[in-house]
Amino acid sequence: MTRRLALRADLLDITDDPGLGAVDSPVVRFDPDCWLLVEGGRIAGRTRETPGEDWDKRDYSGRLLMPGFIDTHVHCPQLDVIASHGEALLPWLERYVFPAERRFEEAVAAREGADRFLDLLLAHGTTAAVVFPTVHKVSVQALFEAAEGHQMRLITGKVLMDRHVPDYLRDDVEGAERDCTELIERWHGRGRAAYALTPRFAPTSTPAQLEMAGRLLARYPGTYMHTHVAENRDEVQWVAELFPQARSYLDVYAAHGLLGPRSVLAHGIWLDDADRRLLAETGAHVAHCPTSNLFLGSGLLDWAKLQEAGVGVSLATDVGAGTTLSMPRTLAEAYKVQALQGVKLSAWKAIYAATRGAARALRLEHEIGSLDVGASADLAVWDWAHGALALHRDRLARELHERVFAWMTLGDERNLVSAWVAGTQRWHRP
Numbered sequence: 210m211t212r213r214l215a216l217r218a219d220l221l222d223i224t225d226d227p228g229l230g231a232v233d234s235p236v237v238r239f240d241p242d243c244w245l246l247v248e249g250g251r252i253a254g255r256t257r258e259t260p261g262e263d264w265d266k267r268d269y270s271g272r273l274l275m276p277g278f279i280d281t282h283v284h285c286p287q288l289d290v291i292a293s294h295g296e297a298l299l300p301w302l303e304r305y306v307f308p309a310e311r312r313f314e315e316a317v318a319a320r321e322g323a324d325r326f327l328d329l330l331l332a333h334g335t336t337a338a339v340v341f342p343t344v345h346k347v348s349v350q351a352l353f354e355a356a357e358g359h360q361m362r363l364i365t366g367k368v369l370m371d372r373h374v375p376d377y378l379r380d381d382v383e384g385a386e387r388d389c390t391e392l393i394e395r396w397h398g399r400g401r402a403a404y405a406l407t408p409r410f411a412p413t414s415t416p417a418q419l420e421m422a423g424r425l426l427a428r429y430p431g432t433y434m435h436t437h438v439a440e441n442r443d444e445v446q447w448v449a450e451l452f453p454q455a456r457s458y459l460d461v462y463a464a465h466g467l468l469g470p471r472s473v474l475a476h477g478i479w480l481d482d483a484d485r486r487l488l489a490e491t492g493a494h495v496a497h498c499p500t501s502n503l504f505l506g507s508g509l510l511d512w513a514k515l516q517e518a519g520v521g522v523s524l525a526t527d528v529g530a531g532t533t534l535s536m537p538r539t540l541a542e543a544y545k546v547q548a549l550q551g552v553k554l555s556a557w558k559a560i561y562a563a564t565r566g567a568a569r570a571l572r573l574e575h576e577i578g579s580l581d582v583g584a585s586a587d588l589a590v591w592d593w594a595h596g597a598l599a600l601h602r603d604r605l606a607r608e609l610h611e612r613v614f615a616w617m618t619l620g621d622e623r624n625l626v627s628a629w630v631a632g633t634q635r636w637h638r639p
């Protein structure tokens with residue numbers, strides 16, 4: 210018999226794009242003190258009546274239950290260098306990141322790193338992710354194996370970089386193509402795994418390597434493309450020097466067949482109107498990484514212009530340039546990045562961008578990011594407040610947006626009670 214599970218809590222999810230700032234929104238689905246029903250790992254419905262004897266019941270009354278968060282851009286090997294002082298993007302990569310990524314050439318280290326990373330994602334209420342491993346095939350293998358062990362929806366792929374990196378991290382077009390092909394054929398579409406062609410960023414791939422990535426993306430249906438774009442002004446300048454024929458940084462990816470409905474581009478701070486139109490036309494989307502952008506001093510994302518152009522924006526931690534794996538903290542920083550530009554991001558939009566909006570941008574709305582019937586039961590249960598100050602603030606909240614906004618602004622992983630993947634509890638507070 211399929212396993213039947215019922216979770217009682219305050220159920221919250223966002224059913225459609227609420228726009229950037231609307232606080233009164235019809236797309237907010239909130240059912241306080243309700244049972245969420247799960248059968249065979251999928252959401253089966255909801256009810257106010259207590260389910261019968263044949264349901265395995267978990268009572269989280271007075272707590273918040275939401276879809277698990279989706280982190281659309283995060284670097285597994287960079288847990289080792291989170292919170293490293295004193296550099297902007299390019300020198301930060303040289304000084305901290307490249308030496309750390311070298312450790313993942315070794316299979317045992319790669320496996321330990323992957324296990325630690327996925328355990329930590331779950332301990333932060335994140336149940337699906339789009340992940341940068343390293344250039345090493347074993348680092349990809351390790352992540353896919355670890356994710357399969359947790360039944361987690363994971364999108365990753367070998368990092369491509371055949372120039373402007375230390376010798377110990379450099380690949381070449383032929384070897385990279387062989388590794389990618391083997392990994393795609395082994396993992397893409399197996400269980401909940403999907404493969405992403407992953408050029409690190411335009412400066413570290415030759416045109417021939419970008420062209421190879423574009424070819425594989427076209428050859429294997431459903432594969433993703435994951436990279437960085439227009440994060441930092443020195444980086445943008447460097448790309449202009451390396452690709453003098455390109456109209457813009459984004460255009461380098463377009464010219465190599467890398468923009469499409471499954472393309473995830475981290476940052477996108479220094480884009481222009483033509484770039485935004487190109488993103489909208491191709492269906493590619495931007496993963497916004499506010500804690501990273503503030504930490505490295507990269508700049509402020511113009512979310513309003515992306516929204517106006519019809520470009521999808523998801524939220525991401527970008528650890529280790531990002532300073533937390535917590536999506537609530539990331540939502541709170543996203544609010545501040547918009548506030549600096551006079552835009553008042555609603556809690557609804559922030560949550561949407563980290564759940565259903567991310568799923569939609571990844572073409573996975575049927576599976577993750579919501580409490581819809583039929584979706585995978587990838588869930589997180591949270592305390593509404595943790596600590597005396599947050600409890601005080603929570604008691605004073607008079608309406609739902611006020612309460613949820615205080616939750617995301619004051620909350621973090623200490624609020625997390627349990628995390629569920631496909632209807633199985635994969636983390637709970639000790």
Ligand code: GUN
Nearest residue numbers: 306409410437501527530
């Ligand atoms: N651009 C190229 N590589 C990286 C990286 O590892 N982190 C960030 N934030 N930007 C990058």
Ligand code: ZN
Nearest residue numbers: 284437475527
């Ligand atoms: Zn990144």
